[in-house]
Amino acid sequence: MPDRFEGKVVVITGAAGGIGRATAVRFASEGANILAVDLPNSVLDETVAAVQRAGGQIATYPADVTVASDVDRYVQSALDQFGQIDVFFNNAGIEGWVGPLLDYPEHEFDRVFAVNVKGVFLGLQAVGRAMRQAGGGAIINTASVAGLQATAAAYGASKSAVVGLTKSAATPSSTTTSESTPSAPVP
Ligand SMILES: NC(=O)c1ccc[n+]([C@@H]2O[C@H](COP(=O)([O-])OP(=O)(O)OC[C@H]3O[C@@H](n4cnc5c(N)ncnc54)[C@H](O)[C@@H]3O)[C@@H](O)[C@H]2O)c1
Known part of the structure; x- marks a missing residue:
């Protein structure tokens, strides 16, 4: 299906x-x-x-997905250059240190969560807002089977968090404004 995404704009992190x-x-x-x-x-x-060998148009944007202002800028760059975002592949991630939980360095835990969880969250928010304004779009977050089974402490936990964020983003209330939606009770 060579034309399935003709004219669509896809933003890919990582x-x-x-x-x-x-x-x-x-x-x-x-x-x-x-x-x-x-x-x-x-x-x-x-x-x-x-991408050019495949016959596609591509622009690049240097950004750190853990920095909110960088995320806002890559979203704006997509809108400025292409006018819309139809698909967002929220994919940047790192494995981080692999080793026993009891030896896991705290700074490494923070680093893995910054990229794999905060980066995904910031992307969901910034692109989600642009898509809400445009009337729709599709977002794919990269999790991992590591989020569903025991693996390296920070990586596995971070990918479980991506699964949770994805479920949360998929609820209808995630795209309504906070003024119009009273907060739901936490089970
Ligand atoms: N490779 C696998 O077997 C596998 C399996 C399951 C899930 N994943 C997930 O798939 C995604 C992509 O993995 P990959 O195998 O292509 O890895 P990769 O290391 O080849 O690519 C990851 C990219 O993310 C970029 N990145 C890292 N931190 C960033 C940051 N702060 N801001 C912007 N970009 C950043 C890196 O520069 C790199 O280019 C990751 O989320 C990974 O956890 C990979």
Whole structure:
């Protein structure tokens, strides 16, 4: 189905990495325009070349997904360059240190949660607001089977949190304004 995403705009975080690049190429090969986001020191050239080989249009934006102002800027860049965001692949993530829970360094726990959970949360909020204004869109968060079974302490817990955030984002009340929705009781 080469034209399934013709004219659609897809924003991908972690686009310099393996899954981000492969996804960019696949969307581009089906007609999408891509905004590829990754850390300022990352190398997006390979993603750009692969998307162009697939016949797609691609722009890049250097951003740290853990920084709210960076997230707002990549969203604005997509809107400025392409006019809309139809699909958001909220994908940037890190594995972090792998080792026993009792030895797990606190700073490493914070680092993994900053990227894998806060980064996903900030992306959901910023892109979600733009999509709400536009009337719709699709968001895919990258979790992992590691979020469903025992694995490295911070990584597994962070991916469980991505599953939780995704469920929360999928509820109708997540897109209504706080003024119009009284807070639901917490079970
Ligand atoms: N590779 C696997 O087997 C596997 C399995 C399940 C889930 N995942 C998840 O899939 C996603 C992509 O994994 P991958 O295998 O392509 O990894 P990868 O390391 O190849 O790519 C991850 C990308 O995220 C970027 N990134 C890291 N921190 C960032 C930040 N703060 N801001 C912006 N970009 C940042 C990195 O620069 C990198 O390009 C991750 O969320 C990962 O946890 C991977």
